[in-house]
Amino acid sequence: MELYTYYRSTSSYRLRIALELKGLDYRSIPVNLVGDGGEQLKPAYRTLNPQGRVPALRVENNQVLIQSSAIIEYLEECYPQVPLLPKDPLKRARQRGVAALIGCDIHPLHNVSVLNRLRQMELSEAEVDNWIRHWIGLGFDAVEALIGDHDFCFGTPGLADVYLLPQAYAARRFAIDLNHYPRIARVERLALEHLAFRRAHPDAQADKPA
Structure with missing residues (x-):
């Protein structure tokens, strides 16, 4: 998995925690939100995430997921061995x-x-x-x-x-x-x-x- 992230982005941070709690391997790809007008707004990144925000996560079959809440739900469904939610x-x-x-x-x-x-x-x-x-x-x-x-x-x-x-x-x-x-x-x-x-x-x- 490849995580498009920015070090102090709140939503990127929460997704990193979810990945780490589940013990999943991923590669971080930094997206500079402040330098040179913001990489997230440039065409290269917009092709990955049309909203122009982080995080984004590239998963199997080269699919890219956006929005931390949706990505965390995906991780919970696909990797339930270390759950983030109880059964009750x-x-x-x-x-x-x-x-x-x-x-x-x-x-x-x-x-x-x-x-x-x-x-x-x-x-x-x-x-x-x-x-x-x-x-x-x-x-x-x-x-x-x-x-x-x-x-x-x-x-x-x-x-x-x-x-x-x-x-x-x-x-x-x-x-x-x-x-x-x-x-x-x-x-x-x-x-x-x-x-x-x-x-x-x-x-x-x-x-x-x-």
Whole structure:
């Protein structure tokens, strides 16, 4: 498998975690989102992903999959030996609920394209920062209440953790104090001691600037 990725892309990070938790071999192909106008917007990459975003995953028969949530579902269906979801339907729904809260209601609101649009509307950098902190904080208030006092989000590393760790990394990038969220901070601490999460971390990626 070939993963088109950017080291600090939240959605790329979550897909790397899923691949590492499942113990799957893949080759990372960096896509520079910031240099020279952004490689993701150039024709060579648009032929792979017409949306011009990362991640994308090339799988068997040279097929390319897009959107991290769809790719993770594909991995869960094709490589169930190390599951990201429990068998119990209610527990599965709780994992999916936290993942969707992060993937649908937090992350998109601080995506680069959204922030660039806010700047085009002549918001100041302080106003953009307030926007980011507002939406991450609102979402984290809900996540903190939902995950309980388990190891990881729901006992063992799963789908909710795959989504939460990259979002915690983004929160720290935007100077959000995770001490206000002790359950989230606990999950982050446990994950950063886990080999799969460490291998997927932005600091461990070859394309991270020196």
